[in-house]
Amino acid sequence: MSVTGKATRFRLGAIYFDGTQTRPLRLEFFALLMTTNATPDHLHPIPPDQDMPHRKIIREWLKPLSDRSTLRAFVLLLVDTALFMGLVAGTVLFESVWLKLLCGSAAGFVIGRLFIIGHDACHQSLTPHRELNKWIGRYAFLYSLTPFSLWDTGHNVVHHGYTNLKGVDFVWTPLTAEEFAALGPFGRLMQYLYRSGWAPGLYYLVEIWWKREFFPNKTHMPTRRPIFFKDSLLVTVFGVLWMGVMTYAAIATGQSVWLTLLMGVFVPFLFWNTMIGFVVYVHHTHVRVSWHNDKSAWTKAQPFVSTTVHLTFPMKIGNMVHHIMEHTAHHVDMSIPLYRLKKAQAKLEEMLPGRIIVQPFSWGWYFKTAKACKLYDFTRECWTDFQGHMTSPVRGNLPAKP
16 A cells, blocks of 8 residues: 555455545456446345345345354253153043043144254254264254164255256155056055145154154165164164053053053044144145246255245144244254244245245134145146045246247
8 A cells, every 4th residue: 555645546356446546446346346226125025026145145134043042952952852751641640531642643743843853953053062062963963763873864955955957856745647647546545644634643653653764674774874773773772662651561460561552552543644744745745836847947046945835824733832833944044943933924025025825724724735746747837636626726826938
């Protein structure tokens, strides 16, 4: 830097600025950078008729909400563990079969809450400590008999990396009319059941847990890692111990072992499967949600926003499932902890008006969706029924092709 009288000349690389002049000497593009219209204004809501900003910009809006608390994580974990233990004890202590069933079902619901805590730990969004997250995740997943490393691979790498990309994402992937026609009678029956709206638990139990998480074969998990076997063995040991404790409790109290196992183990596990099957279904199934079989088109569709539904509930029911229904924010930025998702979702909907699918829940809407979203036609880019009749808008919530 040189100084002559009041004139100051700065040199930055090969670029000079002279304090006595009103514009740069050798940097014509500097004026362009300083022009207010040179870049979009990403500090205010983006109208639907403007291009979607890059994901990095969108995540910057949510960055202040990504702080994680170890103390808060442990409080959530301890509360849900205590709830689960108390409810399972209720399946033994209450004499009424109906009260036993109620406690078993509620225990299944709490398994879902514990799973959501483990889900956050798997995303490294629960605490600031990477190894601690892994151990919390393994613990929280025990109750749902979910092997941590297999879920990590299938969920973080595949589902979040390729949401609604046919041939990669395997969660509630719709068949085409040709694929459905090629199925045998049993395969068609299973699809009728899965897509009926009445059997989300059956779908998750068979297609996700049994085929892809619990000692999966090479067809469903081609990658073979020692940790997959170890985590599957860990949940197996936990399941055996769980059944052993309930058997002992039944004998000690003079009750039926089979009834105690049914109410204290199988009802909670089956309720949990129904709960998670339902949650994942409504997150990514909607007449305005598109699927893709071409990766370039999928990329252009901004899938982290366009393939996810924010399902809203009355009476703060969403709070009871640790805000997992604020799902668009979760797909945009997986580092946001569950206790900040509500604010993150509100910020997204403020900044991207008209782009995010917000759906008030009702059973009427749910079964209407199940009736409409049977198969997907990738040529017409729409949902169809089993007969191939179009049941959704073309391209869902995406803009029309130019």
